[in-house]
Amino acid sequence: LYQQCVGAEEQRITPDHFGRYRGYEVPMLRAVVLSVDASQCSGPKNSFSVIQAWWYSGEDHYLLDQWRSQCDYEELWRAYSVFCKRYNPSAALIERAANGYALIRDSKRRRRRLRVAEIATDRRSKTARLVPHLETIRAGRIKLPRDADFVDNYIAEFAASKRTTFDQVDATTQYLEWIAKQPPLLAPPPRAVAVARNPSGPIMPDRNTFGHVLVTKRRR
Numbered sequence: 046l047y048q049q050c051v052g053a054e055e056q057r058i059t060p061d062h063f064g065r066y067r068g069y070e071v072p073m074l075r076a077v078v079l080s081v082d083a084s085q086c087s088g089p090k091n092s093f094s095v096i097q098a099w100w101y102s103g104e105d106h107y108l109l110d111q112w113r114s115q116c117d118y119e120e121l122w123r124a125y126s127v128f129c130k131r132y133n134p135s136a137a138l139i140e141r142a143a144n145g146y147a148l149i150r151d152s153k154r155r156r157r158r159l160r161v162a163e164i165a166t167d168r169r170s171k172t173a174r175l176v177p178h179l180e181t182i183r184a185g186r187i188k189l190p191r192d193a194d195f196v197d198n199y200i201a202e203f204a205a206s207k208r209t210t211f212d213q214v215d216a217t218t219q220y221l222e223w224i225a226k227q228p229p230l231l232a233p234p235p236r237a238v239a240v241a242r243n244p245s246g247p248i249m250p251d252r253n254t255f256g257h258v259l260v261t262k263r264r265r
Contacts, residue, residue, distance in 0.1 A: 058183065074100055136162055
């Protein structure tokens with residue numbers, strides 16, 4: 046309705062309302078928030094699951110990365126794990142619906158250091174949930190990576206006059222609604238990298254892990 050309502054030009058979203066940035070233009074990262082919109086199951090006739098990585102500075106919100114797929118739970122969990130390792134988020138927002146229930150359970154059990162915010166479903170329509178954030182979007186406060194493959198499709202979903210999918214919109218409004226009620230977030234402490242001992246040489250970091258290398262002295 047907000048896209049088609051006569052006389053409501055101030056509520057329309059166009060591609061020009063989204064800012065663009067290059068990687069070197071993003072200020073130093075502090076706290077990343079994941080927003081997850083989980084579907085029920087895989088298949089071309091089913092909804093998409095979406096994972097978004099967000100970072101904010103003042104009133105600006107940077108969408109760092111996005112994954113989107115019509116997938117089963119196993120694929121969703123693998124993608125979620127990759128995002129957790131890549132961005133070391135301060136919080137993960139997961140709606141209590143569809144495969145979100147299982148993702149909440151497994152995240153709390155297997156990623157205990159990560160704060161999981163369980164987002165309760167409500168009776169508002171998808172459009173009604175978006176409307177409170179139109180001013181933020183139209184003010185250019187959403188910043189998108191200039192060269193990312195997902196950007197064109199992301200913008201098209203917001204700007205469509207007749208929308209057939211809402212998954213990217215839902216994940217974004219979920220994040221905007223949650224972050225507006227939070228005090229400033231602190232980045233979690235960096236994770237330690239596993240260190241492998243080489244009996245004939247110096248200690249070498251494991252290249253398959255993420256974070257900062259722990260430097261230790263090898264006994265003589």
